[in-house]
Amino acid sequence: MSSRNRDRPRGLLGPATEFLRNIRFSQDQVVDRQVKLHGYRPSDVKYLVVSHLHLDHSGGMKLFPDAQFLVMKGELPYAYWPDRKARNGFILNDLLPTRSFNWKELAGDTDLFDDGSLMMLKTAGHTPGECSLQVRLKDFSIVLTGDTVHIRPQLRTLAAMDSDYDQADASASIKRLRDIETSGEAKLWISHAPEDWAHYAHVME
Numbered sequence: 001m002s003s004r005n006r007d008r009p010r011g012l013l014g015p016a017t018e019f020l021r022n023i024r025f026s027q028d029q030v031v032d033r034q035v036k037l038h039g040y041r042p043s044d045v046k047y048l049v050v051s052h053l054h055l056d057h058s059g060g061m062k063l064f065p066d067a068q069f070l071v072m073k074g075e076l077p078y079a080y081w082p083d084r085k086a087r088n089g090f091i092l093n094d095l096l097p098t099r100s101f102n103w104k105e106l107a108g109d110t111d112l113f114d115d116g117s118l119m120m121l122k123t124a125g126h127t128p129g130e131c132s133l134q135v136r137l138k139d140f141s142i143v144l145t146g147d148t149v150h151i152r153p154q155l156r157t158l159a160a161m162d163s164d165y166d167q168a169d170a171s172a173s174i175k176r177l178r179d180i181e182t183s184g185e186a187k188l189w190i191s192h193a194p195e196d197w198a199h200y201a202h203v204m205e
């Protein structure tokens, strides 16, 4: 979400304002401020990997007009024209300013720099183009899981969410991530798991 729209959520979010009303969000948590707190300008960001286009994962996209946006095939058309039951999850006002941006759709797993450092993993199910990003650092690998998994107990049950687009695909994708973690190949950072945010270093004051 941009800083300008943070203060007038109804105009930006429409009906979704109601179910988000208890979420508190400070000016410094807007993504361009977070980038600056890491010592960069938004224009320094050359690539954006979009896990999926739900409102809580895509709100600041328009702050990066110079970046190349990477997304799995199927996500963009669904975000613009979702099923009726999924409609409140996508905010057209977040998407429209990015229509002229540099988007690249990928068909499946992709080694972004051909060196294994950043791997986009197709983990569809939550949405048609849901993906995860495996980041290989010098002595540590981690997968940023988007919304493929919401909470850690799902790794045990492999249960999809009611709201997932395709529950069989969602379960298979959760299993894929569980296998990556249990094999020791990489840790998982689950976006909606408070214990993961407590565990990994980040800026979000």
Ligand SMILES: [Zn+2]
Binding pocket: 052, 054, 057, 126, 147
């Ligand atoms: Zn989502």
